[in-house]
Amino acid sequence: xxxxxxxxxxxxxxxxxxxxxxxxxxxxxxxxxxxxxxxxxxxxxxxxxxxxxxxxxxxxxxxxxxxxxxxxxxxxxxxxxxxxxxxxxxxxxxxxxxxxxxxxxxxxxxxxxxxxxxxxxxxxxxxxxxxxxxxxxxxxxxxxxxxxxxxxxxxxxxxxxxxxxxxxxxxxxxxxxxxxxxxxxxxxxxxxxxxxxxxxxxxxxxxxxxxxxxxxxxxxxxxxxxxxxxxxxxxxxxxxxxxxxxxxxxxxxxxxxxxxxxxxxxxxxx
Numbered sequence: 302x303x304x305x306x307x308x309x310x311x312x313x314x315x316x317x318x319x320x321x322x323x324x325x326x327x328x329x330x331x332x333x334x335x336x337x338x339x340x341x342x343x344x345x346x347x348x349x350x351x352x353x354x355x356x357x358x359x360x361x362x363x364x365x366x367x368x369x370x371x372x373x374x375x376x377x378x379x380x381x382x383x384x385x386x387x388x389x390x391x392x393x394x395x396x397x398x399x400x401x402x403x404x405x406x407x408x409x410x411x412x413x414x415x416x417x418x419x420x421x422x423x424x425x426x427x428x429x430x431x432x433x434x435x436x437x438x439x440x441x442x443x444x445x446x447x448x449x450x451x452x453x454x455x456x457x458x459x460x461x462x463x464x465x466x467x468x469x470x471x472x473x474x475x476x477x478x479x480x481x482x483x484x485x486x487x488x489x490x491x492x493x494x495x496x497x498x499x500x501x502x503x504x505x506x507x508x509x510x511x512x513x514x515x516x517x518x519x520x521x522x523x524x525x526x527x528x529x530x531x532x533x534x535x536x537x538x539x540x541x542x543x544x545x546x547x548x549x550x551x552x553x554x555x556x557x558x559x560x561x562x563x564x565x566x567x568x569x570x571x
Contacts, residue, residue, distance in 0.1 A: 302315045302317045302366070302372075303315070304368060307365075314351060315369075315420075316365060317363070317366065318363050319361050320361035321362075332362070334433070338433045339433060341407075342403070344400065344403045346396055346429055346430060347400055347429060348366050348369075349366060350364060350365070351367060352364075353365070367429075370421060370423045371421045371423060372416065372417055372418070374415075376423070377482060385484075388563070389426060390483045391563065392426050392428075393421070393426070393483065394476070394480055395556065396428040396429070397419065398476065398556050399556065400430035401414070401430070401472050401473070401552040402551075402552035402555075402556060404472075405469045405551070410468065411430065411475075412472070414476060415455045415479070418430065418431050418432040419431070419479070453491065454478060457473075457475065458474070458498055459509075462498075464509060468546070470549045471546075472552070473555075474541065476555075478491075478542075481527075481542075484528050484530060494522045495522075495542055495544060496521030497513070497518050498545075502521075503544040503545040506544075506545075524539070533558070533562075534560055537558045540555070541555070
């Protein structure tokens with residue numbers, strides 16, 4: 302995305318150019334999906350789509366979104382940036398969960414949660430979730446498609462092991478990965494840190510993945526030695542990064558976790 306100024310309103314906006322590569326000028330399915338979802342849902346935690354315009358210079362569309370200062374990736378990877386305080390991490394994480402809880406309440410799975418798709422206003426400490434191009438409306442579970450979601454560092458174990466069906470729990474795992482990354486201010490987390498799943502950490506995993514024994518066995522690392530979090534923070538992140546999908550905390554329940562008790566009530570309204 303790039304920044305621009307709306308010539309009518311004089312407001313700063315974000316532009317996303319989408320070029321059509323096929324000869325028939327067909328609008329990509331993921332773009333149709335994203336526009337449809339953004340027209341259907343309205344939340345202060347979801348980046349607003351302001352307009353969709355065609356280009357006279359090239360074959361495609363331009364999506365116009367509201368503008369925030371940074372995406373979270375730029376913030377976390379800035380070598381001159383300061384580490385996020387625990388209070389700011391709580392505020393950002395709470396807003397991510399508000400967005401995810403809202404999507405899940407509308408039977409929508411984002412499927413591509415990562416810092417690049419989270420947009421931040423540094424001055425007001427506002428965070429919004431963007432890029433619903435891989436979002437799916439739930440009518441039960443759905444199958445994985447070849448060029449599927451999130452970069453592997455934010456991908457839930459059931460996706461990494463090519464589980465045929467999955468649901469809202471994949472978003473919770475991604476949020477847990479982002480939570481871990483915010484505490485360290487650099488990209489360090491991946492599923493291997495949690496070790497190879499087994500019947501103890503994921504009941505029934507051998508039935509779901511009969512070839513699991515072919516993978517190299519790895520032991521989980523101790524997150525307490527890796528992340529600067531207190532007891533409440535560790536409890537929350539371990540509930541998010543639970544190997545067993547059905548064992549993960551729901552977004553709506555995570556919002557009530559004691560980890561967020563220090564956030565003012567005015568900033569905890571959903």
